[in-house]
Amino acid sequence: MTLALRVPEELSARVPAEQRGPGRERDSVRLLVSRGTQVAHHVFRELPGLVRAGDLLVVNTSSTLAAAVDGWIGHARVVAHFSTRGDDGRWAVELRDPDGRGTTRARAGGPAGTEVRLAGGVRLVCEEPLSGGSGRLWWARVSGGTVPGLLREHGRPIRYSYTEREQPLSVYQTVFALPSDDGSGSAEMPSAARPFTARLVAELVSRGVCFAPVTLHTGVASAEVHEPPYPERFAVPEASARLINAVRAGDGRVIAVGTTAVRAVESAAGPDGVVRACEGWTDLVVTPGRGVRVVDGLLTGLHEPEASHLLMLEAVAGRAAIDRGYAEALRGRYLWHEFGDVHLVLPEEPHTEHCDSNML
Template structure:
């Protein structure tokens, strides 16, 4: 069982930090820091000073797609959320309908073979649900190349707690790298959002290392908080080698976001050794499974029903997560992708380490 709490509606971050006041930037969010059950309050701009020389940050380089496209199902208006590209050319999609309050809800009764007319004249045909027990996402065929469709007619996915549509640039992190095939994440790997070029430069100057990985996130379940579906990931050889070097030297591996945890833990063998790996991962990190690689985690604040909380408990322990969330609520921290962030570090001391061997660069 995960920790239990309730998030008041007014603690939802409705717009990005840089749009909440004159002179504010992405890094002007707040940072809650947990070391075991000890909790401290910081500004995110202080983040580089909270790490040590020889620490390593695992960052997700997946770009965010404009994954929401308007369409028509018969005479009804629908919004299609494009989630994940399959190996056979199909896409996993979620059909949603207006809820009358400026947002959307999952559309009930999606049926195989019933055509959806999309903006720009494309056609989408659902074929089968990803999971027969939870038919929220469907494998569907689309009559044209989806990356081009999203570039021309898509917009970022947003939910009811956000105030209005934001440009796609608001959903890209400083670590995002475009892919050759136009693939990416349906929703932003948001733990990396507060980082700026200045933050990265300061971290590098302090001897903090970066290990880029990639995990293309699918569409989250805003209503029923299902466990994550299989997602594409890649841990390159250079990153795997760097992680091994830092760990062998006693350094700390800190993941930036739950997506980075899922990627790097998927590349770890039973012996805890990370090796280069790419493909699909269906790993769900729970307290029972535990973590083999990650010592710490920088993440956003999650809803009480979110499966992500199990991963947080696997990293930091249930008591530490519960204590952190109590303090976040007491301190009026802001939730969701534009909100504040939470750094969970191990409470035990680890020795300061020199630069890892056999590595030529510590830039991301």
């Protein structure tokens, strides 16, 4: 799915919401609500009034890594983006060139045997491409130290060119983030959950909304070419699987917070729509043809017109709803990317025309 629209550069969110002026907090971003042909405009802190008692929000507990580390190939400076930890101890990495502005630009990865010198005496050797069709990400082996230690001591969050300046790692953590025992995490923030605050979570719980934690460690996306997602590690615990199934058996709605949460839950669902506890790797790509078996709604950021994630949104709500929502987002000057505004997508129901716009 490609949207027939262009996102003006000035609609990129350059700094987090809480840095845009006095009194601003994470939950002060705007919230676009789409269902069918209906679109409503809100502020994110109004979310408790837009969901119902008995609804379930599925949230990703993956923490964001300081995944960018400076290095050298010979005398040439490079930046290594650590994407995904493999079961054999290797890491999928992307090598990029510094652009002189604190961000990076694409470079040819590899070839096999390329050695990168990193800080602290750590060395990285590229061994083979992650995918036969792309040389962007490479499986690489690290010696002279551990990757968690390297990232902790010398890493910084991955930053893209539309942002104004470097930010501390805390800015890239969501309220749901939990550190993993083995140092795994997400190379890029599961950003749909960023607007949540502890106060807002408490208010939602007090109104009868439940939360189901899952984990999916997201890898490095392509900033230049919008590739389908690579296999990613995920886990759906038993308690969350039971809660999701109970809500689906009742009158509540299962609303995923972020495309990562959708991928995790749908990967754990059988053809019968029953979610079962599981963990491992998922290569699932949710498309309109595959559809969704569990998720009723999706809270997500605004994606580029070429992004493969748009197929997932279409699977949840239909093409017409996504077209209308994105046209409204442009008209309303919503902000894109990880520090930007968010979009609540719900499927159209037969009684939509009678629905109170404040109870979508």
